[in-house]
Amino acid sequence: MWTFFYKMSSGRSFYQLSGRFIPFFALASMLLFAYGLVGGLWLAPPDFQQGDAFRIIYIHVPSAFLSLMIFSVMTFCAVLSLVWRIKMADLILQVSCPLGAWFTALALATGSIWGKPMWGTYWVWDARLTSELILLFIYFGVIVLSHTIPEERTAAKASAILTLVGFVDIPIIHFSVNWWNTLHQGDTLKIFSKSTIAPSMLHPLLAMIGAFAFFYGWMCLSRARSLCLLKDKRARWVEELVKSW
Amino acid sequence: MVSHFEQFLAMGGYAKYVWSAYGLGVIVIIGNGIYTARIKRDAIAKLKRRYRT
Numbered sequence: 001m002w003t004f005f006y007k008m009s010s011g012r013s014f015y016q017l018s019g020r021f022i023p024f025f026a027l028a029s030m031l032l033f034a035y036g037l038v039g040g041l042w043l044a045p046p047d048f049q050q051g052d053a054f055r056i057i058y059i060h061v062p063s064a065f066l067s068l069m070i071f072s073v074m075t076f077c078a079v080l081s082l083v084w085r086i087k088m089a090d091l092i093l094q095v096s097c098p099l100g101a102w103f104t105a106l107a108l109a110t111g112s113i114w115g116k117p118m119w120g121t122y123w124v125w126d127a128r129l130t131s132e133l134i135l136l137f138i139y140f141g142v143i144v145l146s147h148t149i150p151e152e153r154t155a156a157k158a159s160a161i162l163t164l165v166g167f168v169d170i171p172i173i174h175f176s177v178n179w180w181n182t183l184h185q186g187d188t189l190k191i192f193s194k195s196t197i198a199p200s201m202l203h204p205l206l207a208m209i210g211a212f213a214f215f216y217g218w219m220c221l222s223r224a225r226s227l228c229l230l231k232d233k234r235a236r237w238v239e240e241l242v243k244s245w
Numbered sequence: 246m247v248s249h250f251e252q253f254l255a256m257g258g259y260a261k262y263v264w265s266a267y268g269l270g271v272i273v274i275i276g277n278g279i280y281t282a283r284i285k286r287d288a289i290a291k292l293k294r295r296y297r298t
Contacts, residue, residue, distance in 0.1 A: 042253070051259060052256040052257035052258075053256070053259040053263060055256070055263050056262065056263060059266050063270070063273075102273050105273075106270060110269060113262050113266045114262065117262050215274060219278070222281050222284075223281055223284050226284045226288040226289075227284075227288070229288055229289075230291065233292060242289065245289065
């Protein structure tokens with residue numbers, strides 16, 4: 001494991017290894033999207049309380065899941081970057097941040113659209129919604145910070161530190177539905193007990209979560225590879241590679 | 246068959262909400278996909294220019 005991270009501090013091995021993952025991520029994402037969309041929009045029956053409006057879950061929950069997952073990936077990268085100075089971790093953190101912000105915004109927007117017919121309002125200042133909105137601002141903060149500091153190492157360090165500080169919001173979001181009284185419903189998916197959702201509704205949901213996650217992996221690696229080439233532009237392997245195209 | 250499809254589009258009266266949520270999802274996914282392709286294209290173009298001179 002440590003030799004793996006050590007290798008990943010070299011741009012060349014990162015570039016080669018990530019290139020092998022991308023086709024797999026892309027294919028998995030597209031297959032899961034196909035199954036999830038057909039299953040979610042067509043095959044799953046309407047909910048007995050919410051009718052067809054519950055189908056928003058297949059966009060809302062995966063994007064909310066990604067908003068937390070991407071920030072966790074960024075925190076992991078921040079530790080790798082600050083403690084072991086692994087350069088590729090900075091790249092992953094940098095490209096993940098806008099993706100995470102997009103999915104957080106999507107989770108908030110679809111939640112809002114879902115809230116109108118079900119709760120009678122687009123927005124309430126309750127724990128789950130507010131802490132998710134704060135997460136969006138933390139994402140914005142990291143993006144702004146990494147773009148306003150001209151010196152590359154300092155910018156990477158500052159973004160990593162802000163990511164570590166911002167991580168306190170992640171457990172707050174996750175447990176907010178248990179800690180406070182909120183309009184937002186509790187967890188539907190449970191790891192340690194039976195999920196409170198019928199299989200015909202659950203399987204497309206898991207597929208969509210997988211599809212979103214693989215899509216993120218695909219986008220993240222692809223963008224990181226492009227930045228990696230630019231970063232190592234003085235290296236011989238980059239020059240040879242680009243000239244061979 | 247046509248009525249079946251219309252029924253699907255109507256989403257039990259929630260068409261406005263369901264399709265706008267899915268529309269936003271499609272925009273975010275496709276938009277980020279296009280942007281990723283552009284990042285790659287621009288990076289390669291920049292490097293090619295650099296090595297040509």
